[in-house]
Amino acid sequence: MKIHDLIQGSDEWAAFRLNHHGASEAAAMLGLSKKTTRSELLHMKHTGTPKEFSDWVQKNILDYGHEVEAMARPLIEDILGEDFYPVTCSNEDVGGNLSASCDGLTMLYDTAFEHKQWNTELATSIAAGILPADHMPQCQQIMLVTGAERVIFTVSNGTRENLVWMEVLPSPEWFDRILAGWAQFDRDLVDYTPPEVKPEVVAEPVRDLPAVIVQISGEIAVHENFSVFEAALREFLDETLIREPQTDQDFADLDLQIKAMKKAEEALDAAESQMLAQVQSIDQAKRQKDQLHKLVRDNRLMAEKLLDSEKARRKAERIEAARGAYTAHVAGLQEGIVGLTLAYQMPDFAAAIKGLRTLTSMQDKLDTALANAKIAIDLQAADLVTKLEWVAENAAEHRALLADLQQLSAKPIDDFKLVIRTRIDARKKAEEARLEAERERIRREEADKLAREAAQEATRKKAEEDATAAVARLPADIPEDPQPVALESGELWPRKALTHPLTSPVPATSTPTLRLGQINERLSPISLTADGLAGLGFTHAATDKAAKLYHASDFSRICSALVQHIQAAQGMHDPQKEKAA
Structure with a gap:
């Protein structure tokens, strides 16, 4: 850990945060933050511009948060019997780019203090010992950078009456996820292109078609303006109605135009009712009204189908693009893994954008879901590479025992090693037993052979002794050199x-x-x-x-x-x- 002599809230501190990946940004990086999207964080890091807040937010939330934090620190110190000091630090000492601005850290760096303003929902969760997912990344990165053994996560308004806290312990799984997440974030940051800045989508006002008027005099004379209404309607259909929406602006305008046409339908129906209320049979006016009503209704239905189909198509295009990007990413990882196959499921991108109406919000959620899926598969790939390297170093001569290596690779690394070591030890014991049995067989055969040779030697010696004794009994007059x-x-x-x-x-x-x-x-x-x-x-x-x-x-x-x-x-x-x- 490297400590930086910075005052939290100063311009130097703000510049430092823009050049480092802060613990408070970890939730947004993983798409878990309720306040900042991953796309917004990418934009801030790319442009080097921090998120701007209104004067009211700055005063009533941010500045007030620092005030109650300072009030809560001595209360926690009194409860724990520890002194805490605000610290800005990073892991630059090990070549990293992660940072943490600790609300408090002990002199031994073994306990960190993190404070949040009083919020009834959050306080209830902390009192129950449950840290919400959007706060866990910050606490874990604090411990990852500082090496602290725990974080005292506190929620208060600066008073002892409204103060709750819980202890958060380090998690190796979260450490791996955070490191992999920032690595993926850096890759996305290299390829990041700021989107075109567009004004907020507001549907353009649609000029209502002329009001439909039908009056019938006592002489059964019909006074109507269907001709004027028709001219305006046809001009609207030919010149104004959007038939190929492309942007969020087009979709918003088309939605409003559909509502205007539906209103025109209702007006024509009302005119008919008005007309029939004055006279029972005016065929020509009714036929013209029916014609106009059908014209409006048919175009409205066409526009509604167009709006729905285009939204569905654009949504499907973006989902398919995310699926293709994920498939390509997995294929690239698989090329570097020989002997094992990455086990993965395609992320549910459709569920990630369920209920969203604008293309911009859909794209943000899809990008975040894609990034998190890449982070997860990167961790799995790194795990498989680690296991393959361990097998190559420790079990290369025993690959015959690892026919189910793919299934074994799903186990945690310690269990994975234990299973393989157990198999190797069992094989070695079996082989040693076999070799010992073979050596025993050879020893028995050698012993049997020696026994047979000894018996044969004894027989030979006995025969020689018998022959020598027989010769000794021969007469002495046998010539030495008989002819x-x-x-x-x-x-x-x-x-x-x-x-x-x-x-x-x-x-x-x-x-x-x-x-x-x-x-x-x-x-x-x-x-x-x-x-x-x-x-x-x-x-x-x-x-x-x-x-x-x-x-x-x-x-x-x-x-x-x-x-x-x-x-x-x-x-x-x-x-x-x-x-x-």
Whole structure:
């Protein structure tokens, strides 16, 4: 807040108000003021001329208002235990153009005082704790500019007996509305063109048609002036009657002309009655009267329809222009909002001008309704932009969770954020649970794998130990480097391997049941063929279809023979011996 050293009511203070948007003007800017229209405020700001008041208004209302305000201030100070000082301030310190002329402000700037002259209707409302809508913008802008925590709104005539007050608290919604309203006002001010100054519309006097006279003498002679009346009537219809009204002046004149023609109809009817009262049958005069009556009536009806249709057309044109301007404004805002759609209803412009008769008053109300509609949709657009920016910053990776973002955008910003954060947290927890379950599955699989490998390793070691023990039991006279012999199959085998007692055939008493495939499963990864086993001295004892069958008791001897064969092969290819050779 920036405080300006100005005396309220001075010329410097008046100049300051013209260059700033004052709190007392906020209601007019929003079209809520009962004293100043929005169009009048635009004109004042554009021309730099303040509203003029008569000497009586200046003395009996404005000056008197300052007097009772000064009388009421110490009364409120006594009630609240606070001291108030008149202050003129603005928000120039933050680059703004809003101002407030406070009737009183505390030294800590936390409480403001606003005074209004005693008015029974207003006082009753304040006593009930209800601040009328046309006073709320001023109080809210005072708090917006000063940062005060409350406004003591007081109505009095300067006496303790006629003094009522209420506490008005700040409203963020009103702050947003006021800021958006002044922004729209500034845009309208740039495009403002002062209307052509026209004198007050007063219908031009319409010369009444000549009075209709019908007299009948005792000789049944008719004295009438229908010819004079007809000439004047036709001149009026051809030269005076407005057939294409354009302005408020034309509409007012045409309305008066219709009334004149209706009066002429009534005069003709009266003439007929007068004539018939004197004589029962005067056909020629009656026919002429009927003709003239029809001529007047037809043109009157035509003029009435023209007046109504033209008013309706002009009204419809202005309503349609306002609707088009609003639609274009919304379309412009929508272009800057990607991913959300502005939700709006077309303002009821027809209701805004209901009951108004002049084109000027209609246009003022339409302009105000359009401005307020723009203010409201601007606030909605700013709200959507804020929410989209928050989503881009905080939930860009979770847009899949926001399929209903359009519906969510209708929520207040805090609720909007809470819903999205809750969804994201729930998704993260679900994903973490899924990942933990996956990690647990992998841990179980690894444990099972290690268990299997340990079992396989134990089996392998057991087989090695069994084979080593079998070799240890062999006679010591096996030559270290036995000479291989060629078998009928063409393979080379150590001579002793073929005649070693462990591989020599042993009579079997059991039925052969051990399949070659089972032997290979036990010896895996070593794989033997039937011919290979035969080379080791073990011929299959039987067959089961294509399967070769061996005695189960031969398996340990097969292992021993295989170990001998491996050791013999190692000795045959010992690198040291090969080097020595």
